[in-house]
Amino acid sequence: MTDVCPFPALDTTIPVLGPAKIPSPLPYCRCETDAARANIELTNEDLDEITAPCFARFEVAGPRERIYFxxxxxxxxxxxxxxxxxxxxxxxxxxxxxxxxxxxxxxxxxxxxxxxxxxxxxxxxxxxxxxxxxxxxxxxxxxxxxxxxxxxxxxxxxxxxxxxxxxxxxxxxxxxxxxxxxxxxxxxxxxxxxxxxxxxxKTIDNDISFVTKSFGFDTAVEKATEAIRCAHTEALGVLNGVGLVKVMGRESGFIA
Structure with missing residues (x-):
């Protein structure tokens, strides 16, 4: 167990242009306050390793009661x-x-x-x-x-x-x-x-920190799966056949 904060220099504060004074035009919504926060760490492993109350947090997404523009x-x-x-x-x-x-x-x-x-x-x-x-x-x-x-x-x-x-x-x-x-x-x-x-x-590589899944990733996996199936079929068509497939991802291996 450790009392050291894993993200001591991570500032997740969203800059603002000024005070929000205009009532939101969304009358039937559940509005969040700017003070609401969501913890980054959500896994049991993270919670087991840290005892200090120093979790880095993001502002909760969603409409606000008052807006700036x-x-x-x-x-x-x-x-x-x-x-x-x-x-x-x-x-x-x-x-x-x-x-x-x-x-x-x-x-x-x-x-x-x-x-x-x-x-x-x-x-x-x-x-x-x-x-x-x-x-x-x-x-x-x-x-x-x-x-x-x-x-x-x-x-x-x-x-x-x-x-x-x-x-x-x-x-x-x-x-x-x-x-x-x-x-x-x-x-x-x-x-x-x-x-x-x-x-x-925007990335099909799904390599955005603190984001569960980036848009486009599912389609990339689907198309990669099609390519692998085709390569597998080709490899089965000859004696000792081998199919090679190169997928995108840079430093991340989510698609692979």
Missing amino acids: DASKAKAAIVTCGGLCPGINDVIRAIVMEAHHNYDIAATLGIRFGLQGFIPSFGHPAMELTPENVADIHQFGGTMLGSSRGPQEPADIVDALERLNVSMLFIIGGDGTMRAARKIQEEITTRRGKIAVIGVP
């Missing part, structure tokens, strides 16, 4: 970056539907072809996302917004957000994209801007 005046933007992953269109659709039907947000914009969509020289105009034009996108793979790789200057991106009068940016991508999201947020903070940046981690 006036939804009738707020504008959201969604951008998808990096490689494709099953479920991206589902995420886009869910954000648009929630913003429109439950929060009655003024507008939701789709940024085309990743971070390039913020840079005027690439010529990718933003598109308005509505419940009508995202209604069926969850039935298709890829991303309806397009994607791209490679960095862009955070200052140029924030300039674009200000031109578009965006209140909140949802940025969907992998580890590199999350680092870009942090730089964008830091640039906004430097300017004392009032734009929220929400990172939505």
